[in-house]
Amino acid sequence: xxxxxxxxxxxxxxxxxxxxxxxxxxxxxxxxxxxxxxxxxxxxxxxxxxxxxxxxxxxxxxxxxxxxxxxxxxxxxxxxxxxxxxxxxxxxxxxxxxxxxxxxxxxxxxxxxxxxxxxxxxxxxxxxxxxxxxxxxxxxxxxxxxxxxxxxxxxxxxxxxxxxxxxxxxxxxxxxxxxxxxxxxxxxxxxxxxxxxxxxxxxxxxxxxxxxxxxxxxxxxxxxxxxxxxxxxxxxxxxxxxxxxxxxxxxxxxxxxxxxxxxxxxxxxxxxxxxxxxxxxxxxxxxxxxxxxxxxxxxxxxxxxxxxxxxxxxxxxxxxxxxxxxxxxxxxxxxxxxxxxxxxxxxxxx
Amino acid sequence: xxxxxxxxxxxxxxxxxxxxxxxxxxxxxxxxxxxxxxxxxxxxxxxxxxxxxxxxxxxxxxxxxxxxxxxxxxxxxxxxxxxxxxxxxxxxxxxxxxxxxxxxxxxxxxxxxxxxxxxxxxxxxxxxxxxxxxxxxxxxxxxxxxxxxxxxxxxxxxxxxxxxxxxxxxxxxxxxxxxxxxxxxxxxxxxxxxxxxxxxxxxxxxxxxxxxxxxxxxxxxxxxxxxxxxxxxxxxxxxxxxxxxxxxxxxxxxxxxxxxxxxxxxxxxxxxxxxxxxxxxxxxxxxxxxx
Numbered sequence: 001x002x003x004x005x006x007x008x009x010x011x012x013x014x015x016x017x018x019x020x021x022x023x024x025x026x027x028x029x030x031x032x033x034x035x036x037x038x039x040x041x042x043x044x045x046x047x048x049x050x051x052x053x054x055x056x057x058x059x060x061x062x063x064x065x066x067x068x069x070x071x072x073x074x075x076x077x078x079x080x081x082x083x084x085x086x087x088x089x090x091x092x093x094x095x096x097x098x099x100x101x102x103x104x105x106x107x108x109x110x111x112x113x114x115x116x117x118x119x120x121x122x123x124x125x126x127x128x129x130x131x132x133x134x135x136x137x138x139x140x141x142x143x144x145x146x147x148x149x150x151x152x153x154x155x156x157x158x159x160x161x162x163x164x165x166x167x168x169x170x171x172x173x174x175x176x177x178x179x180x181x182x183x184x185x186x187x188x189x190x191x192x193x194x195x196x197x198x199x200x201x202x203x204x205x206x207x208x209x210x211x212x213x214x215x216x217x218x219x220x221x222x223x224x225x226x227x228x229x230x231x232x233x234x235x236x237x238x239x240x241x242x243x244x245x246x247x248x249x250x251x252x253x254x255x256x257x258x259x260x261x262x263x264x265x266x267x268x269x270x271x272x273x274x275x276x277x278x279x280x281x282x283x284x285x286x287x288x289x290x291x292x293x294x295x296x297x298x299x300x301x302x303x304x305x306x307x308x309x310x311x312x313x314x315x316x317x318x319x320x321x322x323x324x325x326x327x328x329x330x331x332x333x334x335x336x337x338x339x340x341x342x343x344x345x346x347x348x349x350x
Numbered sequence: 351x352x353x354x355x356x357x358x359x360x361x362x363x364x365x366x367x368x369x370x371x372x373x374x375x376x377x378x379x380x381x382x383x384x385x386x387x388x389x390x391x392x393x394x395x396x397x398x399x400x401x402x403x404x405x406x407x408x409x410x411x412x413x414x415x416x417x418x419x420x421x422x423x424x425x426x427x428x429x430x431x432x433x434x435x436x437x438x439x440x441x442x443x444x445x446x447x448x449x450x451x452x453x454x455x456x457x458x459x460x461x462x463x464x465x466x467x468x469x470x471x472x473x474x475x476x477x478x479x480x481x482x483x484x485x486x487x488x489x490x491x492x493x494x495x496x497x498x499x500x501x502x503x504x505x506x507x508x509x510x511x512x513x514x515x516x517x518x519x520x521x522x523x524x525x526x527x528x529x530x531x532x533x534x535x536x537x538x539x540x541x542x543x544x545x546x547x548x549x550x551x552x553x554x555x556x557x558x559x560x561x562x563x564x565x566x567x568x569x570x571x572x573x574x575x576x577x578x579x580x581x582x583x584x585x586x587x588x589x590x591x592x593x594x595x596x597x598x599x600x601x602x603x604x605x606x607x608x609x610x611x612x613x614x615x616x617x618x619x620x621x622x623x624x625x626x627x628x629x630x631x632x633x634x635x636x637x638x639x640x641x
Contacts, residue, residue: 209588349589
């Protein structure tokens with residue numbers, strides 16, 4: 001009896017394997033490698049239905065994991081990767097990305113030029129931006145007794161022990177650099193130290209430093225003002241529309257997520273098809289509303305619904321304001337930032 | 351060679367064979383990573399990503415920055431405070447637990463172990479909910495009229511301390527318990543018969559006999575509390591900078607692996623010193639009484 005059972009099981013296994021391999025031979029696949037939850041399910045389903053290409057959605061948690069996998073696969077295995085700007089600079093420098101075939105991307109012109117020609121892909125040959133993180137200040141006007149217009153206002157004594165910030169030292173140290181009128185990307189150690197000295201005065205206002213779910217603390221009243229990631233700002237604003245979102249007068253810092261095709265992608269054609277699919281203005285609008293990041297496709301802005309428009313698109317009056325990306329800097333300057341940051345955190349605890 | 355010797359040789363050979371998996375495991379998962387870490391701590395950080403094989407002492411020199419030294423001091427301070435509180439609460443707890451009647455004792459052991467069935471991270475989030483502004487504790491205090499405005503309980507040093515004690519208390523309770531449980535009570539009776547008061551009998555007999563359990567509890571509390579940085583992150587709002595916090599940040603955010611490795615070597619040296627001290631104090635070579 002046992003023998004019979006094992007034969008049946010073995011046979012079933014062989015058949016199922018044959019079925020699977022038979023399937024993959026027939027059907028084209030797109031291996032999409034990015035964070036979890038980057039697309040609404042309808043978009044993924046719609047692409048599969050419209051093109052007949054099956055999507056194999058693979059996740060990573062950190063950009064660094066993606067880079068390591070891509071290095072190990074020598075630019076193969078994955079058809080399309082969506083990751084952060086700074087790591088894409090490394091990917092391109094290591095020759096792990098291939099140039100886009102723009103003839104396959106008719107909607108490429110719809111991309112907002114603000115998010116193009118940036119440090120990680122200065123000639124726009126490798127990437128299609130998909131969502132931008134724009135650094136804003138969020139606060140609860142009922143709990144904060146004055147109007148916040150820029151970073152310098154965060155030093156106000158009225159905010160004592162009530163400010164929450166993300167644990168991202170380039171963003172927070174950068175905030176002090178902006179108050180000093182400096183660039184986010186300065187490599188001058190004395191300037192970075194000066195930012196540290198300025199931050200020391202901010203320490204009494206810091207109630208909380210954390211990366212995950214910072215918006216919950218703003219909503220629960222644990223903090224009254226915050227520097228958060230864009231998706232958190234969107235989440236908080238959706239939960240409580242009375243919150244104020246401020247574009248700091250000192251200038252706007254931003255980061256970009258972008259898609260690129262690895263150098264040895266098995267199916268670059270499917271990757272182009274998918275990029276074109278999500279560049280479609282109406283679909284792009286759906287994607288950005290779902291994602292909660294700033295819309296990088298200018299043509300899609302008109303389709304973004306009223307309730308989201310004020311914080312998923314850059315207001316027109318800021319078009320001329322200096323916007324600056326946080327770029328990779330020298331190891332020495334980066335270590336100085338980390339040192340300044342540790343000193344600041346220590347002061348926050350005292 | 352007689353039969354007995356042959357048998358012994360054979361046996362020792364099979365022992366060697368049987369211990370092979372353990373040896374391999376230790377080399378691959380303990381010795382290997384440790385050697386890797388020590389080597390890494392002498393290399394140089396690459397300009398953009400990873401490390402370059404250039405020998406340097408700089409990573410150790412960087413630790414002398416006041417802020418990084420301060421993180422080591424903070425870690426020691428938190429570990430000592432935690433251990434003292436855990437001793438003060440855990441020793442009487444374990445002691446009285448061991449003296450309970452059989453059925454209740456088992457129930458007690460069960461209850462002490464139950465929290466281990468869920469992830470420690472989830473239990474910490476539970477603490478966050480309890481301590482948050484307008485949370486259960488805050489509301490209760492306001493309802494009772496003890497406070498009249500929401501308190502700032504979360505993201506403070508006491509909140510971190512509460513979390514540390516909560517996480518590590520069971521280790522102390524269980525080690526003290528097992529040590530008290532196997533104690534020979536007739537020795538205490540003898541001391542009392544010979545005229546010692548209750549306090550004196552406790553100090554000279556009970557405490558001495560349960561010292562190994564207490565010391566094990568101290569080690570099991572102190573050593574992990576040197577490394578438990580995530581409690582300080584979650585309940586302290588990242589404002590208590592421990593050596594573990596710095597290591598994690600240097601590794602995950604700054605990508606300065608050699609410096610993170612150097613800090614880890616120092617952390618390991620600090621905890622090893624504690625274990626050596628333990629051996630000196632108790633004269634024993636192994637952790638005793640641990641379950």
